[in-house]
Every structure is written in structure tokens, then in C-alpha cells.
Amino acid sequence: MGSKAMFKWAKTVTPAHVEQLIQAERDINKALLIFDSATAEYTNGFKHDLNTFRLMIRKLVSANQFRLAETLLDRMKEEKLDVTEDIFLSICRAYGRIHRPLDSIRVFHKMQDFHCKPTEKSYISVFAILVEENQLKLAFRFYRYMRKVGIPPTVASLNVLIKALCKNSGTMDKAMNMFREMSNQGCEPDSYTYGTLINGLCRFGNIVEAKELLQEMEKKGCSPSVVTYTSMIHGLCQLNNVDEAMDLLEDMMSKGIEPNVFTYSSLMDGFCKAGHSLRARDLLELMVQKRLRPNMISYSTLINGLCKEGKVNEALEILDRMKLQGLTPDAGLYGKIVNRLCDVCRFQEAANFLDEMVLCGITPNRVTWSLHVRTHNRVIHGLCTVNDSNRAFQLYLSVLTRGISLTVDTFDSLLKCFCNKRDLLKVSRILDEMVINGCIPEREMWSTVVNCFCDQRKACDAMKLLQLELMN
Numbered sequence: 001m002g003s004k005a006m007f008k009w010a011k012t013v014t015p016a017h018v019e020q021l022i023q024a025e026r027d028i029n030k031a032l033l034i035f036d037s038a039t040a041e042y043t044n045g046f047k048h049d050l051n052t053f054r055l056m057i058r059k060l061v062s063a064n065q066f067r068l069a070e071t072l073l074d075r076m077k078e079e080k081l082d083v084t085e086d087i088f089l090s091i092c093r094a095y096g097r098i099h100r101p102l103d104s105i106r107v108f109h110k111m112q113d114f115h116c117k118p119t120e121k122s123y124i125s126v127f128a129i130l131v132e133e134n135q136l137k138l139a140f141r142f143y144r145y146m147r148k149v150g151i152p153p154t155v156a157s158l159n160v161l162i163k164a165l166c167k168n169s170g171t172m173d174k175a176m177n178m179f180r181e182m183s184n185q186g187c188e189p190d191s192y193t194y195g196t197l198i199n200g201l202c203r204f205g206n207i208v209e210a211k212e213l214l215q216e217m218e219k220k221g222c223s224p225s226v227v228t229y230t231s232m233i234h235g236l237c238q239l240n241n242v243d244e245a246m247d248l249l250e251d252m253m254s255k256g257i258e259p260n261v262f263t264y265s266s267l268m269d270g271f272c273k274a275g276h277s278l279r280a281r282d283l284l285e286l287m288v289q290k291r292l293r294p295n296m297i298s299y300s301t302l303i304n305g306l307c308k309e310g311k312v313n314e315a316l317e318i319l320d321r322m323k324l325q326g327l328t329p330d331a332g333l334y335g336k337i338v339n340r341l342c343d344v345c346r347f348q349e350a351a352n353f354l355d356e357m358v359l360c361g362i363t364p365n366r367v368t369w370s371l372h373v374r375t376h377n378r379v380i381h382g383l384c385t386v387n388d389s390n391r392a393f394q395l396y397l398s399v400l401t402r403g404i405s406l407t408v409d410t411f412d413s414l415l416k417c418f419c420n421k422r423d424l425l426k427v428s429r430i431l432d433e434m435v436i437n438g439c440i441p442e443r444e445m446w447s448t449v450v451n452c453f454c455d456q457r458k459a460c461d462a463m464k465l466l467q468l469e470l471m472n
Contacts, residue, residue, distance in 0.1 A: 013041050015049040022055050028063040031056070047079070054087050061094035066103070069094075073114070083114045089122055096129035104129045105142070123151050124160060131164040139164050155187045162193060166200030175200060191217065195228040202235025210235060226252070230263040237270025245270055261287065265298045272305025280305055281314070293325065300333050307340040315340065328360055331368040338375045347382035351395050354379060364404060377410045384413035389421055400433065408439045415441070419448050 018038045025031040035056045038046060053076050060069040069091055076083050088111050095103040108126045111118050123146045130139035143161055151157070158178065165175035179197055182189050194217035201210035210232060214224060229252040236245040245267055249259060264287045271280040280302050287294055299322040306315035319329065319337060329337075334357050341350040354376060364372040376399050383392035396414060399406060411434040418426045427449060434441065441449070 009037065009041060013038060013044070013046045015047070015052050018048070019052050019055055022052065022059065028059055028065065031059050032068075050076075050081055050084070053081060054084070054090075057087055058090050061091055064094075064098060066091070066095070070107070073110075077114060083111075083116055085111070085116055085119060085122055088114075088116060088118075089125055092122070092126055092129065096132065099133060101129050101133040101135050101138075105138075120151055120154065120157075124154075124157050127157065128160045131160055131167075134167065136164055136167060153185050153187060155182070155190055155193070158182055158185070158187055159190075159192050159196060163196045166196055166203075169204040172200055172204060172206070189217075189220075189222070191222040191225060191228070194222055195225055195231070198224075198228050199231040202231045202238075205235070205239065207232075207235045207239055207241075224252070224257070226257050226260050226263065229257060230260065230266060233263055234266040234269075237266050237273070240270070240274055242267070242270040242274050242276075258290075261292050261295055261298060264292070265295070265301060268298060268305075269301045272301055272308070275309060277302065277305035277309050277311060277314075281318070284318075294322075296327055296330075299327065300329075303333060304336055307336045310340070310343070312337075312340045312344060312346075328362075331357070331362050331364075331371055334362065335371050335375050338379060342378050342382050345382065345386065347379055347386055348388060348391060350375075350379045351383060351391055354395065355398070358398065358402070363402065372404055373407075376404050377407050380406070380410050381413045384417040387417065387420075389417050389423070392417060393426060396430075406437065406439070408434075408441075411437075411439050412441065412445055415445060415449060419451075 018034065021034050022031045025034060035048070035052065038048065038052070053072055057069045057072050060066070060072070073083055073087070073091075088107055091107045092104040095101070095107065104126055108118065108122060111122070127139060127142055127146065130136075130142055143157075143164075146157070147153075162175045162178055165171040165178060175197060179189060179193060182193070194213055198210045198213050201207070201213070214228070214232060217224060217228075229248060233245045233248055236242070236248065249263070249267065252259065264283050268280040268283050271277065271283070284294055284298065284302055287298070299318060303315045303318050303322075306312070306318065315337060319333075322329065334353055338350045338353050341347070341353070376395070380392050380395050380399070383389075383395065392414060396406075411430060414430050415427060415434075418430065431441070431449060
């Protein structure tokens with residue numbers, strides 16, 4: 001199973017000693033070596049017990065070594081060790097963590113083969129994994145199966161069911177009806193129930209009903225969490241009601257509930273959409289003062305807002321702070337910066353950012369292809385308009401090597417630029433590439449190119465005549 005190299009043991013080996021060594025070992029391969037080496041001591045009377053198997057399985061699934069973990073389940077069965085529910089659940093949850101809900105169900109049903117009867121805890125855990133992974137049809141079918149085998153409705157299971165119903169706007173009414181019926185089933189809604197419903201209502205723009213639920217939960221003694229407040233704040237910001245969102249922020253802080261990064265990011269987004277990006281920047285400073293690390297969303301939101309309002313220098317400052325924090329801008333964010341620099345004719349800086357994208361390994365894919373094409377064409381065209389021919393040609397060569405297509409207009413700009421420079425070598429090269437790419441110059445462009453060559457020929461002829469005169 002593991003490496004053939006063996007771990008040297010003392011004369012007496014105990015399960016507790018093996019468990020201690022495996023627990024202390026962070027390297028999964030070394031932990032497996034310890035486990036396998038102890039197995040070799042079976043001939044000397046040592047046997048792995050339930051705890052060492054449980055620990056090794058948890059170590060394996062934490063490292064995504066699922067095949068080996070399930071192999072250990074079979075070994076436990078062979079060695080007549082009872083595989084407990086918590087071991088199966090650790091594997092189910094690990095599959096859920098890596099977005100493999102179907103494997104979670106498979107392992108759940110595997111419990112029957114080991115004569116391990118799942119309790120309500122296992123049913124609800126698998127149900128929650130299916131909902132979290134948006135396997136809603138399967139989740140509802142699994143819930144019906146739960147009821148069929150006699151699992152009674154509880155606050156925990158109904159909370160998961162309500163969460164599933166809150167995933168789509170068309171089932172929000174069913175979620176509310178389920179919520180109102182909970183008491184009749186002996187299940188009183190808790191803070192999680194209210195928070196789930198408020199989040200769903202805010203997501204689908206029903207902020208009025210969400211506010212009513214927030215008031216109701218407080219009257220019933222259910223304390224809203226930071227997640228619930230953040231959902232409300234995000235919903236208000238989506239409806240451009242930033243002032244009320246700020247009031248809610250002050251309200252939650254007065255109750256001792258500290259906002260998190262997502263709370264501030266939602267407010268920043270609201271301010272930026274309302275055209276108040278500088279107020280959003282103040283919130284960023286407040287986050288830092290409170291020792292919260294802004295994330296990619298925080299920075300992207302603010303940079304987008306600043307660019308939208310034409311505050312390109314401020315946007316560049318925030319971009320620098322973002323990179324100093326170790327976060328790498330994506331293609332969309334670079335595109336915003338590049339386009340804003342082009343808006344104010346700072347084409348050289350825009351070109352530098354395009355080069356930076358290459359150094360950061362940001363290359364076009366199916367989603368970002370059109371964005372890359374637009375930004376690169378715009379920057380090359382801009383460099384030509386300000387007669388920065390050398391930089392334009394550098395970027396042009398870079399674009400060719402990366403397979404980014406150029407438009408007819410960009411080719412025209414390059415041709416005009418180098419015709420004005422009387423650089424016939426580059427004109428010829430660009431013209432060849434243009435035709436290869438299926439971009440046929442217009443009549444006016446052909447005229448410009450022909451005149452350029454003719455003028456150059458006349459100049460050469462004149463130089464030859466002058467040289468002959470001087471020689472005579």
C-alpha cells in the first residue's frame with residue numbers, strides 16, 4: 001500500500017504509540033509508511049485498532065487520497081473491525097469538499113455493506129452536501145427517501161430543505177410556507193432558518209420581506225449573525241439603497257457584531273455603483289484599520305469603481321496595494337485599467353500593463369479571448385496615433401507570437417504609422433501579415449502604401465543622380 005521502506009520499531013509496539021506517531025506526522029507518505037510498517041508487526045502480535053484505522057483514513061481523505069482510504073475500509077472489514085459511522089461520514093464530507101457529491105452518496109450507501117446503520121446525522125450530512133453542490137433534484141429525492149425510511153423532520157433537516165428551496169426564485173414561496181409550518185411539526189425556527197430565508201429573499205430582490213423577517217427574528221430572540229446582516233446589506237446595495245445599508249452596518253456594530261470582509265465589500269460595491277468610489281476607498285481603509293485583509297473582490301470592486309469615474313491614478317494606487325498584498329489581478333481587471341489609460345491617451349502605460357499580463361502568465365482563453373483582442377488592438381492603435389512606432393511594433397510582434405488576432409483598423413493604423421516613417425521594411429512585413437490574416441486593405445490604404453514606395457523610389461533615384469554629379 002505504501003512505500004516498501006520500513007519504519008524501525010522498538011520491541012513492543014502498541015496502537016496508542018502508532019496513533020501518536022501518525023498524528024504527529026504531517027507528510028501523508030511518511031504517515032502511511034508508519035501505518036504500513038506497523039502492519040508488518042502483525043506477526044509479532046501487534047494489530048491496528050479502530051483508532052489507528054480511523055486516524056489514517058482521515059489523514060488520507062484530507063490529502064484527497066480517496067482510493068487508499070476506501071481500501072482501508074475493506075481491510076477493516078477483513079480484520080473484523082466494526083467500521084463506525086463517523087469514519088464513513090469523514091469520507092462523505094471529504095468528497096463533498098472537493099465537489100464530488102455522487103461519491104458522497106455512494107459511500108453513504110456503502111455503509112449497509114458494513115452493517116453500519118446510518119443515523120439521522122449521516123442522512124442530514126449527505127442531504128446538506130447535495131444542496132450545497134446544487135444537486136437539487138437529487139437532494140429532494142434523497143429527502144423523500146429520508147422520510148420513507150423513517151427519519152423524522154428536525155430543525156436541522158428542515159433548515160437544509162429550506163436552503164434548497166431558497167436556491168431558486170420559483171421555490172421561494174415554498175420555502176416561506178415550509179418555514180411557517182415548522183412550528184406545527186414541533187420544530188421551532190432558529191437563527192440559521194431566518195438567516196437562510198433572508199439571504200434568499202435578498203438575493204432575489206425581495207428586500208421588504210427580508211427586513212420584516214429580520215425584525216421578527218429579533219423579537220423571537222434569534223440573534224442575527226454577521227452573515228445575515230451581510231445578506232441584508234448586500235441586498236440593499238443591489239437596490240442602490242446605500243444609505244440604509246450604512247445604517248444597518250452601524251446597527252450591527254452597535255450590537256457587538258463585527259462586519260467581515262464580505263460585509264465591507266458589499267458596501268464598497270454599493271458605493272461604487274452609486275458613483276461614490278472615494279467613499280468606497282474610505283471603507284477599504286477602515287477594513288485595514290480593523291486588521292481585515294481585503295480580498296480580490298474588495299480590490300476589484302474599488303478599482304472598477306475608480307476607473308468608471310475616471311480616477312485612473314487612484315485606481316493605479318489601489319492596484320499597487322493589491323499586488324503588494326500578493327494578489328494577482330485577472331484579465332478583466334487588467335482590461336479595465338488598460339482601457340481607462342487609453343481613454344486618457346496614456347498608451348505607453350497601457351502597453352506596459354499588457355506586457356505585465358504576459359509576465360504574470362495571464363493568457364487568453366475562450367472566456368477572455370474577446371477581451372484580450374479588444375484591449376491589444378486598442379493599445380496598438382493608440383500608440384500609432386501618438387506616433388510611438390517603436391512601442392507599437394513591439395506590441396504588434398508580441399501579439400503575433402501569442403496568436404491574438406488584429407483587426408483591419410489596427411493593421412491600417414500600423415501601415416499609416418510606418419508609411420509616415422518611410423520604414424518600407426516594416427510596411428512590407430505588416431502588409432504581408434495583414435493579407436495572410438485575411439484582412440484586405442481598402443483602396444485608400446493601398447494608395448497610401450503605393451505612394452510611400454513610390455516616394456522612396458524617387459528619393460533613391462535622386463540620391464543616385466546626386467552621387468553621379470558629385471563624382472563628375
